[in-house]
Amino acid sequence: MIRVVFNQKGGVGKSSITCNLAAISAEMGYSTLVVDLDVQGNSSMYLGYDIHSEEALTTGTSVANIFKQRRGLLSTKQPPDEYVLATEHENLFLLPASIELEAMEKDLESRYKIYQLRKALEQLDQHYDRIYIDTAPNFNFYSKSALIATNTVLIPFDCDSFSKQALYNLIDNMMELKEDHNEDLRIEGIVINQFNAQASLPALLVEELKAEEMPVLDCYLGSSVKMKESHYRQTPLVYMARSHKLTQQFIALFEKIEQIPPGSFQLKDSAAQTETASAH
Template sequence: MARIIAIANQKGGVGKTTTAINLSACLAEKNRKVLAIDIDPQGNTTSGLGIDKKSLDYTIYQLLIGECSLEECRLSSDIKNLDVLPSNVNLAGAEIELIGVEGREYILKKHIDPIRDDYDYIIIDCPPSLNTLTVNAMTTADTVLVPIQCEFYALEGLTQLIHTINLVKQRLNPQLEMEGVVFTMFDARTNLSLQVVENVKENLKQNIYKTIIPRNVRLAEAPSHGLPINLYDPKSAGADGYRQLAVEVIENDEAEMYERNEISEIKYRSKK
């Protein structure tokens, strides 16, 4: 069964979509079957994975409002092991279209739950706001991964995001957990980047990934070519960073699975 990770931060420009694209591609490179869900009306994950978002007959917008099936919406990308539920600007209208719809917070979940066994990982790129689309992502997800840019205002809005995650956990999705924080756009040449990392580590009581994604020109160029960084420039620092992040995600997942199995075994023995 797939592990579903929502990548969220209501602050724009923190590397959220870059992380969604490249984590998905690097997990696929590790022979994991991956579904990337683009639930951001900007559709940048869609185009960043080489799909022309302007020529699509069906997107996640039609899926959410009931005008197409998941099979009609789901696309195979040119990247081995990676499928996509694409998005475009039409998705901006979903917020209004879904007003008054019963159970609107669970629409995405209802479509994704039946296909969870088809994948190892499902990565959801959320919009940079805390709206109905983001809530749908969080009710579908197991965990939320938060990219944080290494800049002065790194912690701005993060408290609100964590509060929202906790609210969703309490009221809509009891299984939702904080996957952790990943630092992006790290510039080792500046004291500021180092200070931000230390500041967040001191003040944030959350899992912080060891992998730090560097500020990298090739990472910025890759989306314009419709390619993830591991295909656009496999030997770049950005590709190395996201490969390391993929490994860390897999290792965390395997460690958690081992722990769950150990607990289940203890419970089973105690019953005997």
């Protein structure tokens, strides 16, 4: 199961949502991979890997190598899994971004390598229960590759009127890509992020989207300084503040998209705690 988190607007919560849903998925017991397709490397950083570090620059362990290999630029032929890193969290894996992505983009695009990610992900999909893909705030070669590689898209929406305009443009672009390259592409849901229940504009904007029959997911994410703290500590919320309101909202969102009954995560969680206690 592969999900892309995409919105061509920056700062709407793509990386935060990708990593927090992936962490909950891992805690739920699913072997979960995060693929970071944004050259900024925010998801990689959030999961403890700095794409500007000496290590990253020398080892070449990144999603860029998958493209290089498929472009015939590497002498060895390795399965895509070889470029995946374990994180410090159980069941959670990372295929990091690379600063090389930007320089490679034009060449890949001119050589029509747009279907290559799909092929690599078909292989990875056999190894992992869930794959979450983070994208750049651009409808660029990599975002398009991701939207061709999977049928399921989550669109974060951060409740301002610019976001609403961006959403229409995004849906237009997606529909065009769907027609040309991937007829099974569908929006799994619009994720309402940084929803402020006290203000009237967010509720109004969300009501407008619903009235237009946009697929708004009914579990809204609020705004909390915990999110910034969690980025700073490079630790997704479920590991850092399990009972925090925002973490619980992420869990509810996860249960919704997974179509499992509300409370499933907590049940699993308490069963795991009982197991650990009896093992001691």
